[in-house]
Amino acid sequence: MTSDSGRSARPPFGEPRLPPGQRLTEGWPVLTYGGNPRIDLATWQFEIFGLVAQRMTLSWDEFMALPQTTDVSDIHCVTTWSSYDNEWEGVRFRDVMALAQVSAEATHVMFHCYGGYTTNVPISELMGDEVLFAHTRNGEPISADHGGPLRGIVPKLYFWKSAKWVRGIEFMNEDRPGFWEMYGYHMHGDPWIEERYG
Numbered sequence: 713m714t715s716d717s718g719r720s721a722r723p724p725f726g727e728p729r730l731p732p733g734q735r736l737t738e739g740w741p742v743l744t745y746g747g748n749p750r751i752d753l754a755t756w757q758f759e760i761f762g763l764v765a766q767r768m769t770l771s772w773d774e775f776m777a778l779p780q781t782t783d784v785s786d787i788h789c790v791t792t793w794s795s796y797d798n799e800w801e802g803v804r805f806r807d808v809m810a811l812a813q814v815s816a817e818a819t820h821v822m823f824h825c826y827g828g829y830t831t832n833v834p835i836s837e838l839m840g841d842e843v844l845f846a847h848t849r850n851g852e853p854i855s856a857d858h859g860g861p862l863r864g865i866v867p868k869l870y871f872w873k874s875a876k877w878v879r880g881i882e883f884m885n886e887d888r889p890g891f892w893e894m895y896g897y898h899m900h901g902d903p904w905i906e907e908r909y910g
């Protein structure tokens with residue numbers, strides 16, 4: 713069920729694949745601000761809140777019962793490493809969003825994480841087949857260092873927009889800075905036009 717709708721994440725054959733200022737890396741570096749949060753699947757919760765008709769809470773079993781899909785995409789980190797062909801398995805953002813009655817006024821989301829990290833993304837960037845809440849990469853469960861049991865994957869934007877240890881989404885009717893955005897990272901973060909800072 714691999715899709716090719718992640719256009720700027722995986723340009724068509726013959727078009728440049730490495731965004732400006734990036735270099736290809738082997739392996740998968742760990743980049744976390746602070747330590748790993750402690751997470752127990754028995755008490756793990758995923759919350760959908762903000763501009764929704766009713767706040768929703770999903771348990772791990774409820775989340776895993778949602779339609780599962782895979783997608784292959786590239787990672788572009790603002791610290792200039794990129795990684796090709798990561799196969800992610802999980803649940804599409806838009807399938808999670810469809811569970812809640814989101815107000816037509818919502819324009820942006822804030823991803824909230826165990827440990828307190830946050831990051832903001834326009835809803836328009838999240839509707840594609842390539843945007844997932846992933847629990848598995850290349851057939852292996854995502855480790856705690858990389859945001860397991862569940863992390864966001866938003867391949868068209870720099871990797872700081874891909875929230876590790878995600879615990880919920882807040883729907884908002886305005887853009888608001890998340891953690892790195894408050895320290896000067898770009899509000900949008902498109903690697904193809906180097907929206908790194910400011």
Ligand SMILES: Nc1nc2c(c(=O)[nH]1)N[C@H]1C(S)=C(S)[C@@H](COP(=O)(O)O)O[C@H]1N2
Nearest residue numbers: 741742743744745825829858871872874876
């Ligand atoms: N919860 C949380 N998510 C996070 C971060 C973090 O510190 N905490 N770091 C971000 C940054 S800056 C990057 S580059 C990627 C790194 O993911 P990785 O450690 O799996 O490579 O996660 C992003 N998501």
Ligand SMILES: [Mo]
Nearest residue numbers: 743789790872
């Ligand atoms: Mo990063």
